[in-house]
Amino acid sequence: MNLPTLSDIQAAHARIQPFIHRTPVLTSSAINEIAGCELFFKCENFQKVGAFKARGAANAVMKLSLEQRANGVATHSSGNHAAALARAASVAGIPSYIVMPSNAPEIKKKAVKGYGGEIIECEPTLQARETTLEAVVERTGATFIPPFDYLDVIEGQATCALELLEDQPDLDVVMAPVGGGGLLAGTALLVHYMNPQIQVIAGEPTGADDAFRSFHEGSIIPNTSTNTIADGLLTSLGKLPFAVIQKHVKDILLATDPQIIEAMRLVFERMKLVIEPSGAVPLAALLASKERFAGKKVGIVFSGGNVDLGKLPF
Amino acid sequence: MNLPTLSDIQAAHARIQPFIHRTPVLTSSAINEIAGCELFFKCENFQKVGAFKARGAANAVMKLSLEQRANGVATHSSGNHAAALARAASVAGIPSYIVMPSNAPEIKKKAVKGYGGEIIECEPTLQARETTLEAVVERTGATFIPPFDYLDVIEGQATCALELLEDQPDLDVVMAPVGGGGLLAGTALLVHYMNPQIQVIAGEPTGADDAFRSFHEGSIIPNTSTNTIADGLLTSLGKLPFAVIQKHVKDILLATDPQIIEAMRLVFERMKLVIEPSGAVPLAALLASKERFAGKKVGIVFSGGNVDLGKLPF
Numbered sequence: 001m002n003l004p005t006l007s008d009i010q011a012a013h014a015r016i017q018p019f020i021h022r023t024p025v026l027t028s029s030a031i032n033e034i035a036g037c038e039l040f041f042k043c044e045n046f047q048k049v050g051a052f053k054a055r056g057a058a059n060a061v062m063k064l065s066l067e068q069r070a071n072g073v074a075t076h077s078s079g080n081h082a083a084a085l086a087r088a089a090s091v092a093g094i095p096s097y098i099v100m101p102s103n104a105p106e107i108k109k110k111a112v113k114g115y116g117g118e119i120i121e122c123e124p125t126l127q128a129r130e131t132t133l134e135a136v137v138e139r140t141g142a143t144f145i146p147p148f149d150y151l152d153v154i155e156g157q158a159t160c161a162l163e164l165l166e167d168q169p170d171l172d173v174v175m176a177p178v179g180g181g182g183l184l185a186g187t188a189l190l191v192h193y194m195n196p197q198i199q200v201i202a203g204e205p206t207g208a209d210d211a212f213r214s215f216h217e218g219s220i221i222p223n224t225s226t227n228t229i230a231d232g233l234l235t236s237l238g239k240l241p242f243a244v245i246q247k248h249v250k251d252i253l254l255a256t257d258p259q260i261i262e263a264m265r266l267v268f269e270r271m272k273l274v275i276e277p278s279g280a281v282p283l284a285a286l287l288a289s290k291e292r293f294a295g296k297k298v299g300i301v302f303s304g305g306n307v308d309l310g311k312l313p314f
Numbered sequence: 315m316n317l318p319t320l321s322d323i324q325a326a327h328a329r330i331q332p333f334i335h336r337t338p339v340l341t342s343s344a345i346n347e348i349a350g351c352e353l354f355f356k357c358e359n360f361q362k363v364g365a366f367k368a369r370g371a372a373n374a375v376m377k378l379s380l381e382q383r384a385n386g387v388a389t390h391s392s393g394n395h396a397a398a399l400a401r402a403a404s405v406a407g408i409p410s411y412i413v414m415p416s417n418a419p420e421i422k423k424k425a426v427k428g429y430g431g432e433i434i435e436c437e438p439t440l441q442a443r444e445t446t447l448e449a450v451v452e453r454t455g456a457t458f459i460p461p462f463d464y465l466d467v468i469e470g471q472a473t474c475a476l477e478l479l480e481d482q483p484d485l486d487v488v489m490a491p492v493g494g495g496g497l498l499a500g501t502a503l504l505v506h507y508m509n510p511q512i513q514v515i516a517g518e519p520t521g522a523d524d525a526f527r528s529f530h531e532g533s534i535i536p537n538t539s540t541n542t543i544a545d546g547l548l549t550s551l552g553k554l555p556f557a558v559i560q561k562h563v564k565d566i567l568l569a570t571d572p573q574i575i576e577a578m579r580l581v582f583e584r585m586k587l588v589i590e591p592s593g594a595v596p597l598a599a600l601l602a603s604k605e606r607f608a609g610k611k612v613g614i615v616f617s618g619g620n621v622d623l624g625k626l627p628f
Contacts, residue, residue: 272588272619305586
């Protein structure tokens with residue numbers, strides 16, 4: 001496995017810079033007081049398409065050869081990766097084909113269409129998504145860009161931690177949420193290269209805790225069912241991310257849905273920021289294990305801000 | 315009337331700098347596209363106590379003589395000025411006495427107590443507020459710091475536009491909401507000093523449109539009743555602010571509650587920022603009169619972010 005090196009990640013950052021925001025690192029003295037430690041929030045809720053996913057998708061698209069570009073890109077996704085890939089393709093001036101389950105939220109479909117992506121609907125099963133995608137790739141010759149189990153995507157997501165450590169090098173811990181594992185693996189790799197003294201710790205919902213179980217078991221144990229408000233973290237861990245996580249992640253901490261909602265509310269109230277439930281998971285996990293972080297400097301990635309405002313949990 | 319000069323406002327800025335945030339100016343390409351002009355949002359929702367009010371209160375408190383400080387400060391308010399004054403007093407290490415109507419929201423009382431302010435409850439009428447305040451001042455010798463009809467407060471609020479123009483000097487228009495008029499008067503003064511080519515335009519809710527009526531009539535016509543979601547703008551215009559507004563404000567534009575809610579939702583969705591209804595009023599007014607701003611560069615003050623998350627209007 002040819003993992004991205006530090007210079008690969010730096011090159012990725014230069015490559016995608018014209019197409020992404022350099023998001024700010026914000027702090028809150030009120031939340032620091034509650035947490036008993038010093039927190040630095042990397043605001044990927046401000047990122048293009050409202051989530052860090054813009055990074056990995058842009059990197060994967062911009063690394064395609066001219067021949068590959070001619071036929072466009074394809075993926076299956078009902079979430080932020082769909083919009084991120086459609087946008088990256090649109091910026092590159094190439095077609096994108098997005099297989100979406102028929103029950104995907106209208107707002108997600110609208111976002112993909114808004115970026116000029118072509119939506120191909122299928123039955124809402126993983127099986128249907130995969131066979132439909134195969135048929136699309138067969139028909140169009142498009143390159144499949146998976147949401148997380150893909151080195152160029154992991155390399156792109158790693159640029160988020162690169163910016164965080166540039167702005168705030170003096171950290172004891174960096175936290176990120178874990179779903180498929182692309183963001184966490186990218187974060188862990190980058191932190192390992194830049195400063196292996198810094199611990200990388202993940203937050204995961206108890207209602208979709210396959211990364212937690214896999215991490216402790218030493219092999220991937222997928223979710224058989226999921227039940228959490230953190231809808232961005234329902235996917236099971238990918239193989240490539242897991243290999244990195246096993247090596248470079250210190251621990252995975254769980255948070256219950258009430259803890260996630262409480263952390264999300266805290267960020268809305270005290271920081272005046274809109275974050276999605278998935279983005280609140282690391283803070284929720286930290287607040288549930290405060291003593292472990294007492295007095296430390298902790299960087300936390302707010303992974304995204306795409307929440308249905310009509311259905312806020314408070 | 316000895317209006318603050320530019321150097322007074324610059325001195326105020328230096329005076330309060332240790333006690334306030336320098337808030338960022340943020341942009342949104344999505345909202346620019348909708349508005350058909352280029353918008354620069356001064357994010358006072360990130361300000362201490364969640365609103366620009368922290369500026370005026372800090373300035374007024376820091377300008378007190380040592381003799382005055384010894385007896386503390388007092389005001390009557392059920393809103394952001396109450397918390398802002400209690401905080402400014404706490405930072406200065408002096409007592410604060412806040413007269414609040416008995417029906418003031420628990421969360422506002424909690425904020426005042428959290429800053430060490432002493433709350434004196436009274437009947438929820440203006441009459442009761444004023445006589446209770448008089449008694450408190452009589453008893454304690456505290457200095458009354460009014461929320462907007464007070465030069466040191468206006469001088470403090472003017473520092474918000476000072477920062478905006480430092481960060482983004484190249485503007486055609488600056489917009490602020492108007493309630494009592496402290497922020498608008500400070501903004502208009504500062505812009506007049508820095509660059510009189512820039513138009514200052516206010517946004518006001520149709521359901522509390524006394525500034526609009528007073529501006530066009532040439533004399534103060536208070537609200538007899540109010541009905542708007544923009545709870546920070548219910549107060550009638552103050553005399554000192556009105557004198558400045560008549561001279562240096564170009565126009566006052568109205569926005570209906572549905573327009574205010576729509577603008578607020580846009581900011582939550584596209585900018586991932588929590589703002590209170592009052593803070594959304596200028597953007598709502600601009601979107602209701604788009605043609606007037608076509609192609610222009612407009613600075614807009616997001617005046618605050620203190621909204622009851624359990625009662626969001628969407």
